[in-house]
Amino acid sequence: MIVLEFKLAGAAHQYAALDEAIRTTQFVRNKCARKWMDERGVTPSDLNRYCAILAKEYDFAGKLNSQARQAAAERAAILRFYKNCRAKTPGKKGYPRFQKDGRSVEYKQTGWKLDESRTRLTLTDGFTAGTFKLRGTRDLLDYALDQIKRVRIVKRADGYYGQFCLDAERRVSVEASGKAVGIDLGVSHFYTDSAGATVENPRHPQRSEKALKRLQRRVSAKVKGSNNRAKARGRLGRKHLKVRRQRRDFAVKTARALVMSHDVIAYEDLRVSNMVQNRRLAKSISDAGWRSFVTWLDYLAHVYGKVVVAVPPAYTSQDCSGCGARVKKTLSERTHVCPHCTTVLDRDHNAARNILAMGLRALAETTAGHAERNAWGQSALYLAGETSSGMVAG
Numbered sequence: 551m552i553v554l555e556f557k558l559a560g561a562a563h564q565y566a567a568l569d570e571a572i573r574t575t576q577f578v579r580n581k582c583a584r585k586w587m588d589e590r591g592v593t594p595s596d597l598n599r600y601c602a603i604l605a606k607e608y609d610f611a612g613k614l615n616s617q618a619r620q621a622a623a624e625r626a627a628i629l630r631f632y633k634n635c636r637a638k639t640p641g642k643k644g645y646p647r648f649q650k651d652g653r654s655v656e657y658k659q660t661g662w663k664l665d666e667s668r669t670r671l672t673l674t675d676g677f678t679a680g681t682f683k684l685r686g687t688r689d690l691l692d693y694a695l696d697q698i699k700r701v702r703i704v705k706r707a708d709g710y711y712g713q714f715c716l717d718a719e720r721r722v723s724v725e726a727s728g729k730a731v732g733i734d735l736g737v738s739h740f741y742t743d744s745a746g747a748t749v750e751n752p753r754h755p756q757r758s759e760k761a762l763k764r765l766q767r768r769v770s771a772k773v774k775g776s777n778n779r780a781k782a783r784g785r786l787g788r789k790h791l792k793v794r795r796q797r798r799d800f801a802v803k804t805a806r807a808l809v810m811s812h813d814v815i816a817y818e819d820l821r822v823s824n825m826v827q828n829r830r831l832a833k834s835i836s837d838a839g840w841r842s843f844v845t846w847l848d849y850l851a852h853v854y855g856k857v858v859v860a861v862p863p864a865y866t867s868q869d870c871s872g873c874g875a876r877v878k879k880t881l882s883e884r885t886h887v888c889p890h891c892t893t894v895l896d897r898d899h900n901a902a903r904n905i906l907a908m909g910l911r912a913l914a915e916t917t918a919g920h921a922e923r924n925a926w927g928q929s930a931l932y933l934a935g936e937t938s939s940g941m942v943a944g
């Protein structure tokens with residue numbers, strides 16, 4: 551699944567119509583969640599029927615395209631809850647919650663149409679939002695119309711966006727480089743590879759974080775409900791958006807460079823939720839955007855036919871990459887000095903070499919030669935498009 555995103559250009563009354571559609575989506579979604587909580591044994595098809603009842607009962611619900619109503623019901627997350635319960639997934643089951651700040655409405659294959667040049671989107675349901683010009687660098691003409699499985703309208707601080715979810719296996723063949731690399735995602739550098747090269751952390755987040763804090767303080771200082779507060783909130787929202795885009799751009803650029811120049815990439819499978827327990831590391835984790843990077847690494851490797859292996863984190867920084875002996879060191883010891891084979895390496899460089907060796911071993915063990923996708927594989931990629939600008943193929 552690829553997501554192509556465009557900014558929607560239209561008039562104020564058209565945006566107001568989009569707002570109405572978004573509010574209605576939230577209404578339907580919450581009604582479905584309520585029904586599910588109040589009655590026992592509600593099935594997805596019950597909810598579908600309930601959507602039709604809502605449409606008769608409430609004028610505005612009737613205006614929303616029927617498939618979009620269904621999509622709203624699905625978004626009540628009830629399906630996910632069922633699935634997690636059945637699969638006995640440990641931890642949170644994703645119990646349906648009420649949504650208060652809905653920002654999107656999702657159409658399936660009806661309720662919208664594109665003009666011939668595919669540069670204008672018309673919404674054809676009862677809200678009569680009309681025709682929007684699509685602003686963006688991507689070309690929808692590259693794809694067949696029936697590849698567009700969903701059209702999602704997303705409201706952000708700086709305007710309205712149309713996301714086109716395309717059912718396309720994006721595959722690009724590139725010449726094999728014959729190179730394998732291990733990378734150690736770190737704190738002092740964004741990553742260190744098994745050849746000892748480093749990629750620096752992006753600079754923006756630290757600077758942006760300060761700006762965000764300042765803008766947040768300004769919002770808090772204004773009187774609730776005032777115009778000035780609304781303006782300050784707008785500024786804060788736009789800044790957040792900018793930070794997200796910078797993070798994504800860095801993740802895409804870095805992951806693409808790595809994928810283009812290697813055939814096999816091994817990294818340590820850092821479970822971010824486990825690592826956040828270490829408070830000192832927590833900030834760097836969110837700053838560096840490892841998760842975003844790793845997601846893009848997986849996705850781009852798939853696109854370019856490369857292999858990515860996530861190796862379990864186990865003594866990668868303790869073991870000697872020269873002889874395999876365990877050389878205990880604290881977090882502050884930045885150099886690996888092996889008393890057994892006299893290997894001396896930068897701590898992260900040593901770890902990256904271990905990660906590469908573990909990755910290659912894991913690959914040799916899987917007969918198919920395909921690495922198992924990690925938890926942030928493609929399905930996550932698709933879902934992320936719903937909540938942020940984070941995961942739009944570019």
Ligand SMILES: [Zn+2]
Nearest residue numbers: 870873888891
């Ligand atoms: Zn050694």
